[in-house]
Every structure is written in C-alpha cells, then in structure tokens.
Amino acid sequence: MSDSIWTDFATAQAREDGYLLATTISPSRPPSDPARLYNYLRWTNAGSVQTDLRYKLQYNPDLHLDKKESSNWLEVFTAYYHFTARLLSAEEAQNTSQRAREADWNGVYESWKDVLNAVYRGYTSDVFDAWTIPCLYVVAKYMRIFAIKADESATAAAQREQRDTGMAFGLQDEDGFNTSSNSKNEKLEDAARHINRIFALCLGDRSPLEDSRKWALYYIANLLFKTYFRLNSVPLSKNILRSLSAQAAGELPPLSRFPKAHQVTFKYYSGVIAFLSEDYAAAEEHLESAYKMCLHSSNDSAAQTATATATTRNRDLILTYLIPTKLLTSHRLPTPTLLSQSPHLTSLFAPITSAIKHADLRAFTAALESGEDEFVKRRIYLTLERGRDILLRNLFRKVFIAGGFEAAAKEGEAPARRTRVPVWEFAAALQMRGAEVGDGEGGVDGDEVECLVANAIYKNFMKGYIARDRGIVVLSKAGAFPGTGV
Amino acid sequence: MQTAPAYTPVAARQTLQRPFMPAQPQKQAWPPAVRGYVGRAFDPESMIPGIEGPIVAERLRDVITKAAEARQLDTIDWSTYPLPQVLIKAEREQAAFHGGAIPVPANLYSLLPPPNVQAWAGQLNKRKNDEVETTLEEEDAITPPWKKKNKGNLEDRMSGKSKAQEKKQKKIILLHANGFGADSDVLAKRKQRFGMTTPEPSPYLSSRDDSPEPAGPLVGTCQTIEKSYFRLTAPPSPEVVRPFAVLEKALNHIRRKWREEHNYNFACDQLKSMRQDLTVQHIQNELTVKVYECHARIALEMKDLGEYNQCQTQLRTLYKMNLGGNPEEFIAYRILYIIYTCNRTDMNNVLADLTSADKQKPGVKHALQVRSALASGNYHRFFRLYLSAPFMGGYLLDMIIQRERLAAMAAMCRAYKPDVSLNYLAEELAFSSDDEGPEDPDATQRQCLEFLCLHGGEPFVERKEHGTVRFQTGKAMAVFEGARAAAFRGVDIKGQI
Numbered sequence: 001m002s003d004s005i006w007t008d009f010a011t012a013q014a015r016e017d018g019y020l021l022a023t024t025i026s027p028s029r030p031p032s033d034p035a036r037l038y039n040y041l042r043w044t045n046a047g048s049v050q051t052d053l054r055y056k057l058q059y060n061p062d063l064h065l066d067k068k069e070s071s072n073w074l075e076v077f078t079a080y081y082h083f084t085a086r087l088l089s090a091e092e093a094q095n096t097s098q099r100a101r102e103a104d105w106n107g108v109y110e111s112w113k114d115v116l117n118a119v120y121r122g123y124t125s126d127v128f129d130a131w132t133i134p135c136l137y138v139v140a141k142y143m144r145i146f147a148i149k150a151d152e153s154a155t156a157a158a159q160r161e162q163r164d165t166g167m168a169f170g171l172q173d174e175d176g177f178n179t180s181s182n183s184k185n186e187k188l189e190d191a192a193r194h195i196n197r198i199f200a201l202c203l204g205d206r207s208p209l210e211d212s213r214k215w216a217l218y219y220i221a222n223l224l225f226k227t228y229f230r231l232n233s234v235p236l237s238k239n240i241l242r243s244l245s246a247q248a249a250g251e252l253p254p255l256s257r258f259p260k261a262h263q264v265t266f267k268y269y270s271g272v273i274a275f276l277s278e279d280y281a282a283a284e285e286h287l288e289s290a291y292k293m294c295l296h297s298s299n300d301s302a303a304q305t306a307t308a309t310a311t312t313r314n315r316d317l318i319l320t321y322l323i324p325t326k327l328l329t330s331h332r333l334p335t336p337t338l339l340s341q342s343p344h345l346t347s348l349f350a351p352i353t354s355a356i357k358h359a360d361l362r363a364f365t366a367a368l369e370s371g372e373d374e375f376v377k378r379r380i381y382l383t384l385e386r387g388r389d390i391l392l393r394n395l396f397r398k399v400f401i402a403g404g405f406e407a408a409a410k411e412g413e414a415p416a417r418r419t420r421v422p423v424w425e426f427a428a429a430l431q432m433r434g435a436e437v438g439d440g441e442g443g444v445d446g447d448e449v450e451c452l453v454a455n456a457i458y459k460n461f462m463k464g465y466i467a468r469d470r471g472i473v474v475l476s477k478a479g480a481f482p483g484t485g486v
Numbered sequence: 487m488q489t490a491p492a493y494t495p496v497a498a499r500q501t502l503q504r505p506f507m508p509a510q511p512q513k514q515a516w517p518p519a520v521r522g523y524v525g526r527a528f529d530p531e532s533m534i535p536g537i538e539g540p541i542v543a544e545r546l547r548d549v550i551t552k553a554a555e556a557r558q559l560d561t562i563d564w565s566t567y568p569l570p571q572v573l574i575k576a577e578r579e580q581a582a583f584h585g586g587a588i589p590v591p592a593n594l595y596s597l598l599p600p601p602n603v604q605a606w607a608g609q610l611n612k613r614k615n616d617e618v619e620t621t622l623e624e625e626d627a628i629t630p631p632w633k634k635k636n637k638g639n640l641e642d643r644m645s646g647k648s649k650a651q652e653k654k655q656k657k658i659i660l661l662h663a664n665g666f667g668a669d670s671d672v673l674a675k676r677k678q679r680f681g682m683t684t685p686e687p688s689p690y691l692s693s694r695d696d697s698p699e700p701a702g703p704l705v706g707t708c709q710t711i712e713k714s715y716f717r718l719t720a721p722p723s724p725e726v727v728r729p730f731a732v733l734e735k736a737l738n739h740i741r742r743k744w745r746e747e748h749n750y751n752f753a754c755d756q757l758k759s760m761r762q763d764l765t766v767q768h769i770q771n772e773l774t775v776k777v778y779e780c781h782a783r784i785a786l787e788m789k790d791l792g793e794y795n796q797c798q799t800q801l802r803t804l805y806k807m808n809l810g811g812n813p814e815e816f817i818a819y820r821i822l823y824i825i826y827t828c829n830r831t832d833m834n835n836v837l838a839d840l841t842s843a844d845k846q847k848p849g850v851k852h853a854l855q856v857r858s859a860l861a862s863g864n865y866h867r868f869f870r871l872y873l874s875a876p877f878m879g880g881y882l883l884d885m886i887i888q889r890e891r892l893a894a895m896a897a898m899c900r901a902y903k904p905d906v907s908l909n910y911l912a913e914e915l916a917f918s919s920d921d922e923g924p925e926d927p928d929a930t931q932r933q934c935l936e937f938l939c940l941h942g943g944e945p946f947v948e949r950k951e952h953g954t955v956r957f958q959t960g961k962a963m964a965v966f967e968g969a970r971a972a973a974f975r976g977v978d979i980k981g982q983i
C-alpha cells in the first residue's frame with residue numbers, strides 16, 4: 001500500500017517533525033517500507049495524479065493544511081511523482097546489465113530539479129514553515145547526487161564504461177577532488193547554482209531566529225563546499241564563508257547551537273579551505289575543533305557500528321589535513337599510536353613520518369614519490385614536501401650532538417657542547433643520508449651544503465651563522481635548535 | 487577565450503568588388519546581366535516598404551559574391567533571379583511563420599534534423615564561443631548559388647542544408663514542405679543534371695562537398711596571406727576569413743617575416759587574426775597547434791605573458807586531443823609559468839595532471855626540479871638549473887630570476903657573518919657574462935655589484951687592500967629581507983585567469 005507515505009506525511013505535519021516530513025519526498029526508501037517508491041508510482045497514474053493528490057492533501061480529514069499550503073504540497077508531490085517514474089525506470093535499466101547504458105540519469109536529474117523548484121516555491125511564497133527545512137536538505141543533497149550521476153553517465157556514455165554499483169545512486173569518493181580532467185561536470189555546475197539559490201533563500205530570511213530558515217544555512221553551506229571541491233573551484237567556497245561571516249551578531253545563531261553534524265562538517269571544510277590558502281594557523285584551529293568534536297561523538301555512539309565507521313572515516317579525513325598542518329605550524333609529527341588507528345592514515349603518513357623522524361633523506365624522497373599521486377589528489381603534497389626542512393633540522397641536530405662536548409674552561413662548570421662545527425661534517429652527514437649534494441664529479445658541492453645550512457638558519461630551525469672563510473658553522477651556545485631541547 | 491584588449495580596427499569593405507580574388511581576373515568587368523540585376527535591385531519601383539536600402543545592398547553584394555566565387559556569373563539567369571529585397575522579405579515571412587504560427591515544432595526542420603546538422607549543433611554547444619556563434623543564416627550564406635535561382639528553393643536555403651543533405655532529406659521534405667517547395671526541388675535537381683553547375687567547380691565548392699561535415703562551420707574564402715586582427719562583434723562573413731590552405735601559407739609567411747624583421751607588433755597581430763580564423767572555422771588540427779605554439783614562443787621571447795598565457799590555455803586543450811605538437815616543451819613552460827605566478831592551486835592541478843611518462847621527459851623533469859628547488863629554498867640548485875634550462879625556459883626563468891636572487895640574498899645575509907666575497911655572490915647568484923664573450927670574472931662581478939647597489943646594498947660593499955671586494959652580509963640583512971618581500975608582493979598579469 002502506498003499509505004505509509006501519507007501516514008508519515010500526516011504525522012509529520014501534526015508533530016511538526018521536519019525530518020520525518022523530508023522522508024516523504026526523499027528518493028531513498030525508509031527501511032520500514034522499502035517498496036514505498038514503487039507503491040507511490042502504482043498508486044496513481046500520470047493522468048489522475050493531480051486529482052488523487054488533491055484528495056490526499058486537500059480533502060484529507062487527517063490533515064489541516066490551509067489552501068495555499070496544500071496546493072504547494074500538491075505541486076511538490078506531482079513533481080515527485082514524475083520524478084519517481086524517472087528514477088525507477090533508470091534504476092531498473094541500471095540493474096539490468098545489458099540495458100545499463102540506457103539508464104536516463106539526466107532525466108532523473110531534470111525531474112528532481114522540478115521537485116527542488118516546487119519545494120523552493122513553497123518557501124519563497126512563505127507557505128512552508130521553518131520547521132520543514134529538512135525538506136531543503138533532502139532536495140539539495142540529492143540534487144548534487146543526481147547531478148554527479150548524470151555527469152558520470154554522460155562521461156561513461158562516451159567511454160562505454162559502466163560500473164555496477166549496488167546502490168542505485170551510489171555515493172562515490174565524496175570528498176575528493178575530481179582530478180580526472182576529461183570528465184564533464186555540466187550538471188554538477190548547474191546543481192551548484194541551484195543549491196546556491198537555496199543558500200540565498202535561507203540567508204535572506206528575516207523571520208525571528210526561532211522560526212528562521214537560517215537554521216539550514218550550515219547544512220547547505222557544507223553541501224556547497226562539497227560541490228565546489230568536486231568541481232575544483234574551491235575559491236567559490238570563500239564567497240560562502242564571507243557571506244556567513246558578514247552576518248552580524250544576533251542575525252545568525254552561533255555555530256554551537258546547530259546540530260553537531262553540521263558543526264563538524266563546517267569546521268572541517270573551513271579548515272581545509274584555510275589549509276589550501278596556506279593559512280595554516282586558521283586551518284589548525286578549525287581542524288582541531290572538528291577533530292575534537294568528532295572524537296567526542298565517536299565515544300557517544302560507539303555502539304552503533306554504522307555510525308562508528310562513518311566517524312572513523314570523518315576522523316581520517318580531518319587528520320589527512322590536520323597532520324600536515326601540525327607538521328608546519330608546530331613541527332610535530334603524528335605518533336605511531338595515532339596512525340595505527342587507521343590503515344588509511346598509516347599507509348598515507350607512516351613512511352614519510354618515519355623518514356623525517358630518522359632524518360633519512362633517501363627514505364623521505366622515496367615516500368614522497370610513492371605517495372605522490374595520493375598526496376597530490378588530496379592537495380597535501382606541497383605541504384608535506386616542506387617536511388624536508390624538519391628532516392634537515394633533525395639531521396643537523398644529530399651532527400651537533402655527535403660533536404660532543406668541549407672541555408670545560410674552568411673547573412666545576414658544566415661542560416658546553418662544541419658549537420663550532422666544520423661545514424664538511426654537515427656535508428658528510430648529508431651524503432650519508434642520501435642528499436644529492438654531489439658536484440657531479442664524485443666530490444661534494446660545498447656551496448650546496450652551505451646553502452642548506454643557510455636555509456635552516458634563515459627559517460629559524462637553527463641558530464647560528466656560517467663563517468665562510470673559515471669553513472665552519474658557529475652555533476648558538478643556548479638553544480641552537482629551538483624547540484628541540486638542545 | 488581570446489579576450490585580448492588589443493583592438494586593431496580594419497576598415498570594413500565598402501565596395502562590391504572583391505579586392506583579393508586572384509582566381510577572378512575579370513573582376514572589374516561584371517557581365518551586363520549582372521549589372522542589369524543590380525539596376526533592378528535599386529530601382530525605386532521594386533522597393534519593398536520596410537526593407538531599407540543598405541540591407542538590400544548588403545544582400546545584393548552577398549548574392550553576387552557567392553555567384554562570382556562559384557563562377558556562376560554567366561550561368562545564372564539574372565533577369566529572373568529574385569531580387570535581394572524579395573529574398574529578405576521571404577526570409578522574414580518565413581521567420582515569422584516559424585516563430586508564431588506553428589504551435590508544436592518551433593522550427594519545422596527540428597523534426598527532421600539531418601545527422602550532420604545535429605552533430606554540428608552539438609559542437610556549437612560545447613564550444614560556447616560567442617564569437618563564433620554561427621547561425622543558420624550564416625550557413626545560408628554558404629549555400630551553393632544554384633539554389634538561389636529559384637524562388638521556391640528559398641525554404642531549403644533557409645534551413646541551412648547543403649546539397650548532400652538535401653538529397654537525403656528530399657523525401658521527407660516532399661512530405662512536409664508545401665507543393666511549391668517540392669516543385670522547386672525537382673527543378674533544382676534537373677538543373678544540376680543538365681550541368682548548370684560549372685564543369686570545374688571552384689575549389690571552395692568542391693572542398694565543401696568533399697568534406698565530411700558539409701553542414702559544418704563557416705569556411706572562409708579570403709585569399710589574402712596577411713590579415714590584421716579585428717575583434718569580432720558579429721559572425722564573420724566568409725570572404726574575410728581565410729581557409730585552411732591560406733592559413734598554412736600565412737603561418738610560414740609570418741614565421742619568415744618574424745625571423746627577418748623581428749617586428750612583434752606585426753607578428754602578434756597576424757597570429758591573433760590567424761587564431762581567430764581557425765576558431766571561427768572550427769579548425770582543430772596540427773596547424774592549429776602550430777599556430778598556437780608559434781605564437782606562444784614568440785610571446786615568450788618578447789615577454790608578453792598575457793598572450794603567452796592565452797596560447798598556453800588553448801594548447802592544453804589541443805594537446806588533450808592528441809594533435810601532435812610539443813607537449814613536453816609546453817608542459818615545462820606551464821610549470822615555470824605557474825612558478826612565476828605563485829599560484830598554488832594551479833600548481834596542485836598541474837601536478838595532478840602529470841602522468842609518470844610526462845615526468846620522465848627531460849624538459850618536464852627540469853621544470854619540476856626548478857619547482858622543487860624553489861619550494862625548499864635551495865637557491866644554489868635553482869641557479870644551477872637556471873643556467874641549464876632547456877627549450878625557451880630561460881625566458882620564463884628570466885621573469886623570476888631577479889626576485890629569486892633577492893630571496894637568496896635574504897637567506898645568505900641572515901646566515902653568513904661577517905661577510906662574503908663578491909666573487910662568491912656573483913657565482914652563486916648565477917651572474918654570467920656570456921653576452922660579453924668568454925668568461926670574464928670582472929664583468930660578472932660588475933653585474934652582481936650593480937644588482938646589489940640597485941637594491942640598496944651599496945653601503946655594505948667593502949673594498950679590501952688586495953683588490954678583493956667583500957660584502958657585509960651580516961649588516962645587510964634587513965635591507966634584503968625588505969627587498970625580497972617587495973619583490974614577491976603582487977604578481978599581476980593581464981589575461982590571467
């Protein structure tokens with residue numbers, strides 16, 4: 001029976017339960033009624049859908065919608081009906097391997113756009129209340145998903161490639177950057193515009209805060225970030241951040257009052273956007289708070305495995321950017337314990353971290369090379385590369401320590417480290433660890449060694465100076481390597 | 487796409503004569519029949535209200551040029567050929583008819599799209615180039631002239647179909663078009679059968695008929711080798727666009743002239759107009775790659791990074807289509823260019839685009855080494871790489887050498903105490919005297935000294951007794967740190983996306 005959709009609708013309206021309401025226009029089936037979409041499609045036909053819906057919405061004794069509201073819902077459910085037809089036929093084609101190519105995801109996308117527009121109109125004409133905003137979440141979320149699907153099938157149509165995903169609208173690598181440059185993103189760009197419209201719709205709401213669409217802002221903003229990242233147009237995200245921060249105090253509820261999921265995601269994207277624009281201090285702050293919230297919630301819901309895996313995934317994503325950030329801001333490396341929590345993080349960072357720790361340039365270069373594709377895809381290559389500075393610091397520090405102590409000038413004084421280190425000692429260390437400082441003729445290019453030392457001094461990894469004519473490096477007596485206890 | 491701010495206006499052609507038609511020696515002597523036709527067109531009696539003189543004149547020119555190009559001036563029966571104003575009127579009526587009266591198909595012919603037209607339409611959408619928006623009318627302009635002989639043929643002409651498609655579509659047209667159109671089709675066919683077309687069709691026509699996309703984009707007919715650039719504001723007409731064969735000659739011509747005269751204004755202008763001609767005709771082949779590569783190299787040499795960047799952007803697309811050329815060279819330039827612009831996002835993207843095969847190529851490898859050296863602040867290695875740049879990479883590195891010297895100076899001033907020899911600085915900062923013959927240490931030191939003084943280092947230069955010159959690095963720290971920061975502030979290039 002198609003009734004579950006209407007009982008849910010009536011219950012949601014009576015209880016003002018936005019999330020339940022949103023399920024009635026969602027493309028995903030509720031677990032309690034997996035056949036809901038089929039039933040809805042069979043319940044009426046294209047000819048009489050309007051009439052049938054009118055009975056359900058306007059003459060239904062369980063519902064108390066005013067005339068405008070019910071006619072708006074009528075529009076929504078009519079569009080939803082046509083969409084359902086498209087979706088089911090596309091899914092059917094998709095599941096039949098020989099007809100998979102015929103699946104009309106473009107049609108699904110377009111008909112979902114009609115649903116979005118119908119819902120959108122409900123808000124622009126101020127007919128839908130603020131408690132119904134989860135409906136906006138649903139339309140915006142699936143707009144993006146179907147757009148990706150439509151673009152993919154357009155690309156695949158050319159490439160004659162068909163993946164058979166278990167789920168009809170399978171979610172692919174959602175947070176990644178879309179690096180395949182030959183795929184087209186026509187629909188996704190279109191979807192971004194529509195989601196942006198929804199963002200503007202919520203941002204412009206002047207109702208009092210307790211009854212405002214502004215509560216949808218962070219969810220929609222996150223969705224936009226996700227979309228822009230995939231479109232490789234991260235700079236557009238800054239517009240969103242700007243318009244959010246332009247809201248004066250009192251105009252927008254504080255972030256902490258929003259659902260935790262919205263908060264964590266928003267912090268994560270803010271952090272990554274800061275990371276990409278090389279504002280590592282801000283990146284550290286945002287990512288750290290996202291990480292803490294994420295850690296906290298994983299303790300709460302450890303019982304549910306599904307949530308737990310999602311949390312693990314989120315934590316990995318946050319750490320993917322937080323670890324390189326920490327490397328740069330505070331020169332800190334992740335502990336093996338932290339990395340061991342996730343095989344993904346281990347494979348990503350363990351080799352490079354251990355190379356830096358052991359000041360092994362050869363291993364560092366190898367780790368950077370072997371991970372290059374993944375690093376570049378995640379946009380962390382250019383940041384990780386700067387770990388070389390820390391590695392060299394560690395190496396030079398080892399040289400300094402190996403130099404030992406000088407005899408105390410006076411009886412009873414603590415022995416002082418030898419602070420005058422010949423350049424050739426650094427050269428030898430660099431040679432041992434695989435730095436390419438050769439002069440091409442089997443010798444060592446002393447100028448290049450000096451250059452590396454000079455850089456360490458310039459970047460404040462090392463205190464001291466080079467006395468070129470004497471061929472020595474004079475290191476500071478106190479704190480020659482700031483922050484390392486030496 | 488090609489939004490260069492350089493406008494080079496050219497005078498619009500005002501005469502009926504085609505100044506550049508080597509294939510038309512009789513261009514001055516129009517046959518009397520044609521002159522009669524022109525006379526009729528301007529006869530006050532044949533005026534149609536609402537169709538102004540200038541429009542008629544333009545259309546008239548169009549008709550005659552087409553006929554002349556097809557060498558049909560003598561074969562057309564000018565006394566019965568419909569007057570330009572009649573053609574215009576019929577067209578307008580047709581447009582109005584299609585625009586309003588028919589409820590379902592806004593355009594009748596959308597019901598029966600010939601396959602080629604469809605392909606072409608798709609192409610048009612993809613390109614989104616508003617300069618090239620060739621309308622149906624535009625295609626109309628290149629319809630073989632014999633179709634214009636009969637009034638009834640008008641409808642077919644309006645549909646923008648070529649002869650080949652016309653045949654394919656004939657049956658359907660018979661069903662759809664009015665009886666008039668059907669008659670005319672038969673007529674046109676008969677005329678062709680009886681050799682109304684010249685036995686030796688003009689090269690333009692034959693090339694059109696043989697080409698795989700007969701309904702494709704505009705094909706130019708201009709035979710001039712040199713043509714100035716003019717930013718289009720409307721679809722160009724074929725007589726001002728040079729076809730492929732002419733463009734090929736033009737490229738060689740420009741290259742030769744560039745070698746001989748080294749006049750950048752001329753070369754840039756000519757190459758831009760070539761790029762435009764290629765674009766409006768949708769020519770994307772080896773020649774296109776050559777033109778863009780040629781322009782990119784010349785622009786690099788002249789440090790015109792705005793133009794260079796435009797070419798580079800196009801080349802990226804062209805290389806993806808595997809049309810040959812020198813991707814290695816230009817990938818290397820692209821990396822160096824991004825180093826110059828300090829655009830981290832672009833650098834990320836270019837790294838993501840590189841295949842491992844790309845990375846093995848010496849040119850690309852060099853560029854990547856430059857990138858890596860600069861990223862780690864290894865000025866020593868950077869200046870060695872600067873001296874060994876392959877292809878024309880040196881020109882791009884010249885753009886950044888000054889600021890990297892300042893960066894190196896900032897580091898060295900911080901690290902070296904109390905002073906270093908000028909000789910060492912000159913060598914480390916890759917000053918070379920190669921323009922002045924064999925290696926001359928004095929000359930390099932002089933250059934280095936000039937550089938130091940230019941950036942406020944003069945007070946720290948010290949001449950010792952033995953004639954050696956020292957630079958007091960320890961004291962110059964603040965000066966060069968400031969100079970470095972100033973040099974990296976703001977890299978602004980016109981045309982940068």
